[in-house]
Amino acid sequence: MEEIGETHESADGGVLSPFHEHPLYPTKDSSTPCVGCDGDETAGKCSCHICEIYVHKDCLEIINPSNPTYHLSLTDRYGKLFRCSICTSISYRYIYLCSFSGLPVCEKCARKPFTIDPGRAHEHPLLVFLKGSFSFPCDACGVNDAKSCLCLCIPCRFTIHRKCVYLPRVICINRHDHRISHVPRLGSGNWSCGVCRKEVNGMHGAFSCLTCTFAVHSRCAIRSNVWDGIELEGVPEEDPAKNLPFKVVGEGLIKHFTHEHNLRLINEDDILYDKSKQCHGCVLPIFFNACYICTHCDFILHETCANLSKKKRHPSVSRQLTLYAKHYYGMDSFSWDGPFSCFVCSQRCSGFAYVEDNGGRPGFTIDVRCVSIYAGFVHNSQPHSMLVISDDWSVSDRNKCSRCGKGGNDVWCLTGREDLFMCYKCATIPELAMHKYDVHLLSLRFSENAIGDYWCDICEKIVDPHKWFYTCDMCSTTLHIDCVLGAEPYLRVGSTFKLGRFVLEVLSNDYASRPRCDTCSSRIEDIVVYKSEDVYFCSLTCIEKNPRRAR
Ligand SMILES: [Zn+2]
Ligand SMILES: [Zn+2]
Ligand SMILES: [Zn+2]
Ligand SMILES: [Zn+2]
Ligand SMILES: [Zn+2]
Ligand SMILES: [Zn+2]
Ligand SMILES: [Zn+2]
Ligand SMILES: [Zn+2]
Known part of the structure; x- marks a missing residue:
């Protein structure tokens, strides 16, 4: 809190005040405005003979008309910006500080009763009480904290934080797919916040879903990492049909927006496992899941991947994400057409991506496997928690x-x-996998209380049974996850991409004699190779390092 000294007269008739270190003397100069009120009337104006500061004597301290205990003293804080606690306008350097709360108030607000327009929060003007006066739970957010300024409508017994007065009314947050709107009262019930998971008191204001049962604390909903800052009140809701990824064109036949040909649905019972088939969306094998296959080419999607909405929200980014099937980034001196790096798992992927619309430039990018993980997800390694x-x-x-x-x-x-x-x-490590070492499906194990040593049948090194690994129940094989999946498990075999002058194809490393990498000359050990015309590479790093890469 600001120490408020007394204003008094110096021996030579100057004014000494806590505002300024030197005495201020009466002046008739009208060319420089008062630092308090910005006015140029000469009556009552003083100036400092050393610092060229002009100020009205009456502007050094203001007693607020709504409350005589609020003394507001002009303060000089060189280099600082202030936000007025009443009207939120910004001032530079000169501001009035409240003797009671120490909070900044602009000159215009200091001179009139502390009231504000209630916006849509209430029907009457609200009286502002600077912090420390008292504390009540805020009707809009339910929080009772003495640290925030409160606004009151006394006849209505309506209490609201200054910062809650202009809460948005209708918003979208990244933890929920529907719009949520601010309600004055949730009503009775056991509400838990969709952001912090703590209880929400139904007697106070909160955000609730317009479509389903979902509630969020007012303050949790407007966090910058939860809300994109867009008020949607009055904005018509997007037609959900616009975000459907495909049109039905016949029985079991669809036209998906990512592919030029029609796709036919193949049900789970009709699937014959073909280990070369990977979904073009999530890049995982099709295995026994229902899928859509192209009627003309090798394009294939899991049924679940074909159903992915064109728009999504994700807890890692406040803005909405849009589904894309092709990626293009200009990176330094080379262009990268195909695989992208997922922002949350840091793995490269040649499947579909959800991309944040960042003003026309691609922003946050996330693969569809990672999008499938959400708050409340139960992972099989921890079946009793979320x-x-x-x-x-x-x-x-x-x-x-x-x-x-x-x-x-x-x-x-x-x-x-x-x-x-x-x-x-x-x-997102796949629970099922295949590797040419074993003809059967491999399943992911999370730990085994085993005595004795486990060995990876691929690399012949030890497997820690307390860590995750793959196993085949029929053959009792144990395999390292990295040995089964390889270095780039989410680059689809058969996909092609450009890197510098190379057009590369991702191929299974099924050669009788393993090819040598053009860059490092070693025999390629990984489960895939990257082939460009007649040369092979062992890894994306070796492609990037290759001297012939640059155009
Ligand atoms: Zn003034
Ligand atoms: Zn509040
Ligand atoms: Zn009222
Ligand atoms: Zn909350
Ligand atoms: Zn898929
Ligand atoms: Zn990812
Ligand atoms: Zn991890
Ligand atoms: Zn291994």
Whole structure:
């Protein structure tokens, strides 16, 4: 709080005030405005002979008309910007500080009763009480904190935080697919917040879904990492049909927006496993899932991937994401057409991507496997808890994936397990996989209370049974995850992309004698090779390092 001294007269007739270190003397100069009110009337004007500061004597301290206990003293804070606690306008350097709360108030607000236009929050003007006066739960957000300014309509007993007066009315947040709107009261019931998961008191204002049962604390809903800042009141809702990814063109026949030919539905019972078939959307094998196959070419999508909505919300980004099937990025000196790097799992992928619309430029990009992980998701490794987003931002540095050690913001917490975290890469390791070592399907195991040693049948190195690994129940094989999936599990075999002057094809490494990498000359060990005309590469790194890459 600001120490308020007394204004008094110096021996030579100057004014000494806490506002300025030197005495101020009466002046008739009208060319420089008063730093308090910006006016140029000469009556009562003083100036400092050393600093060229002009100010009206009456502008040094203002007693607010609505409350004589509010003394507002002009203060000089060189280099600082202030936001008025009443009208939120910004001032530079000179501001009035309230003797009671220490809060900044602009000159215009200091001179009139502290009232504001209630906007859509209430039907009468609201009286503003600077902080510290008293505390009541806010009718709009339910929070009772003495630290925030409160506004009151006394006849109505309506109390609202200054910062809650202009809460948005209808918004979309990244934790829910429907619009939510602010309601003065949720009503009775056991409400839990869709963002912080804590209880929401139904007697106060909150956001609730217009379509289903979903509630969010007013303050949780407008966090910058939850809400994109767009008010949707009065904005007509998008026609949901616009976001449908395909049109039905016949019985079991669709036209998907990502492909030029019609696709035919193949049901689960009709699927014959073909290990070369990978979904063009998620890049995972089709296995026994229903899928849509192209009537003309090798394009294929899981039924679930064909149904992915063109628009999505994701907890890692506040703006809406749009589904794309092709990617193009200009990167430094080479262009990259095809695989992209998923922002949350950091793995390269040649399938579909959800991309944040960042003013025409591609922003945040996430693959469709990672999009399928949501708050409340139950991962089979932890069947008794749910993946949730940490509400405590301060611990996000400490959150490290319990399996791989990856840290950062995109790591999930597990309910009831304060010691466990899971990253997107680990959460999306396929539960089923194939490898030419074993003719059967391999399944992901999360831990085994085993005595004795396990060995990976591919690399012949030890497998830790307490960690995740693949196994075949028929053959009792144990295999490292990395050995089964290879270095780039989400680059589809058969896909092509351009890197510099190379047009590369991703091929299975099924050669009788393993080809040599053109860059590092070693025999290629990975489960795929990258082929460009008659040369082979072992990895994307070796393609990038190749001297002939540049055009
Ligand atoms: Zn003035
Ligand atoms: Zn509030
Ligand atoms: Zn009222
Ligand atoms: Zn909340
Ligand atoms: Zn798929
Ligand atoms: Zn990903
Ligand atoms: Zn991990
Ligand atoms: Zn291995």
